Amino acid sequence: MQLTNRAKKTDKSEMSLFERSYLPSLATGLGITIRHFFMKKPTIEYPEQKRYLGPVFRGHHILKRDEEGRERCTACGLCAVACPAEAISMVAQERVKGEEHLYREEKYAAVYEINMLRCIFCGLCEEACPKQAVYLRHDMFVPVFSDRKDVIYGKDQLVEDMNHRYQRDAWTKEDAQKLWK
Helix, strand or coil: CCCCCCCCCCCCCCCCHHHHCCHHHHHHHHHHHHHHHCCCCCCCCCCCCCCCCCCCCCCCEEECECCCCCECCCCCCHHHHHCCCCCEEEEEEECCCCCCCCECCCEEEEEEEEECCCCCCCCHHHHHCCCCCEEECCCCCCCCCCCHHHCEECHHHHECCCCCCCCCCCCCHHHHHHHHC
């Protein structure tokens, strides 16, 4: 009984003396080795060289600030609701008088945490944010961690530094192709 129609006929004829000496196979293998020896190496020496990851890469999270340096996040919780891994948690608080230069809206996130062990870098938090406060950087990996307490990122690690603002050059594949030309 034949189970599949992928049966392959094998050649069971006697090999000649030249074929039995394996010289053609050795010459073919040696030719491939020599050809690859002179080719350009595809390996990138990572710490010294970094590959361009593209505009659609989703890496390190960042909480953006506006042009005046105020936090954009209003602690609406849409990013936490949209997160399928339930990696985002926040505590909302009302802005008090005198904090207008720190926060844009009346409500802000007093505590904003992302558990990087849970995060699957899907980008749904970025899409759900109505204030465009959450971004996943396209140019930076999440740093390596060795301790479990280093995995939960708080506002001190997430809020954007005004001296080193994050700018995304291209948002679509077409924009990126214009940059590469």
